[in-house]
Amino acid sequence: MLWLYLNFTHLQLDSSFCGSAYDGNLAIINNDHQIVQLTPHAYTSGLKLGMGLGTAASLCHDLQVHSYDPHIEQTKLKEIARWLYLITSDITLFEPNGILLKISDMLSLYSNIEHYWSIIQSHLQSFNIRYDYSTGFSPFSAQILSQQKTHLITDNKEVLKKKLYALSLSVSGLPHKTVEKLSRVGIETFDDLLAIPMADIAKRFDIDLINYIGKVTGRFKHPVEFYHPQQTFKYSLDLLYEIENVQWLEKPLSKLLKKLEHFLKLRDQIAHEIEVVLFLRNKQNTSFIISSAQGEYLAVNWINLSKLTLESISIRSPVIAISLSTKRVEQQANFNTDLFTGQQGKTTALELMSVLEAKLGKKAVSRPSIAPDPRPEIANSYSSPLSEQLKDPLFKPKLRPSILLPHPERLTDEVSIAHGPERVATGWWDNNPVIRDYFIVQSHDGRWLWVFRTPKKQWFLHGIFS
Structure with missing residues (x-):
């Protein structure tokens, strides 16, 4: 068996979004106020891992400090595992910051271990x-x-043994x-330990040491639990500084959207809806x-689209983290363009x-949509842009005005009848009966109007042609 271990030494710091501040002096400290993670620039300022906060502050006056949060690293570790699952299988999480890959079976899909790496x-x-990384002949090694x-990175067991035994x-x-007891x-060293017969x-030692030796050398089976992620996109980004202006969220959000592009491209999918969650300092x-x-x-x-949407978003507290997930995806479809019609425009x-909508x-x-109903108020309405449109009407559409009034108004102008009447008598089945005689008329100022007459000889204006 051949294994590969990835040790993410600065996972919380590196996976957080801090923009230009990444070139500054940033440190993650534990509960004992000791530095456990540093930015590359902080190393050049003389700071070291394990250094106390007081000493670090005296060496670097502009040091920014954040508390270590194992939950952040565990979340990020799963995100990395989901990402790696796109190209390799048999992944085991070693929380909070390690990933083990079983690569023996994967090498059959790649030309050699160097290509895989x-x-x-x-x-x-x-x-x-x-x-940091290394291959090994067992998970422990x-x-x-x-x-x-x-x-x-090698599949030569003797080379791996030589490196391990010298530690x-x-x-x-x-x-x-x-x-201490062994010392x-x-x-x-490992060489000293493994040179002694197991018997x-x-x-002189307990069974735990025997099991350890068996697992580190690969003689005993080392059971590991493989990680199987959900086949959905969900990633988050912690901000190392608070953002109060939603327009400034474009850059960190772009970082997540680029991951989404790669995720969908590998699966030959497209997304119709994505959800963005802004985690605020006040927890709302x-x-x-x-x-x-x-x-x-x-x-x-x-x-x-996100830029347009952010224009209408308001927040009452600074943003400390962002998450992005897909809500509705489907497989990419091949759209064929008519050879003679060609491209009608850059925007569909x-x-x-x-x-x-954004x-x-x-x-x-x-x-606008048309329903198969003689009553104008019901036949003409507004619906969702994606709603199914009536392709084969049950009746031949008649001449109707381009502008329909929301509510009929009493006719007050003198008009001359040009066409009509058109009797509309319907609606008895749904308790909304209508009996009207519609006419196309022209007013004295030249406008073409659509009017109707009720059984009580009352005249109303219902639409305007021009």
Whole structure:
């Protein structure tokens, strides 16, 4: 068996969005006020891991500090695992910041281990995170070599053994008492430990050490639980500084949308709806939906729609994190263009609809629709832009005005009848009866009007032709 371990040493810091502040001096500290993560720039300022906060502050006056949160790293680790699952299987999480890959079976899909590793590296570039890595002949050996920054990619077991056996037992992960007990009898390295027969070790040490040796050497089976992510896109981004202006969210949101593009492209899918959640400092989170009527996968198109949507979003508290998830996706369809018709324009009707909905809101966008009903108030209405339109009407449409008044108004002008009457007597089945005689008339100022006469000889204006 061959394994690959990825150790994300600065996961909380690297996976957070801090914009230009990433070039500054940022540090993550634990509960003991010791530095556990640093930006690359902070290292050049003389700061080191394990350094106390007081010492660090005296060396760097502009140091920005954030508390370590294992929950953030666990969430990010799962996001990375979901991302890696697109190109490799058999993934095991070592929370809060490690990922183990079983690569023995995957090598049959790639030309060699170097090719496989180049694909992994390229796939992780979108996260822009630092990590240590190493292969190993067992899960424990890969983990130990990775944590010691070995950066070794090989399937040569002898080379891996040589690197592992030279390490001190202080990095083995064994209990401190066990390491001290071994040291007292002159066993300092893996080479020293593994040179002793198992029977002799069993006489002086407990069964846990025997099991450890068996697992680290690969003699004993090391059961691991493989991770199987949901086949949906859901990623979050923590901000290392608070954002009060929603327009400034465009840049961090773009980072998530680029991940979405890659996610959909690999699956040959398009998304129709995505949900953005803004996590606010006062815990009253804000969420909104961005829609694309025809479906999109390109980040640049989603970015344009998000800019329009953000114009109508208001927040009462600073934003500290963002999450993005897909709500409705489907497989990409091949749209064939008529050879003789050609491209009619750069913007399709569905694209225009998406832009209008993002700018004005879904409730503000509708389309006229016609129902098979003789009553004008019911036959003419507004419906959802995507609603099914009547393709084969049950009756031949008659001449109707382009402008229909919301409510009929009493006719006050003198008119001359040009066409009519057209009797409309219907609606008895739904308790909304209508009996009218419609006429097309012309007013003295030249306007063409649509009027009707009731059985009581009352005249009303209902529409305007021109």
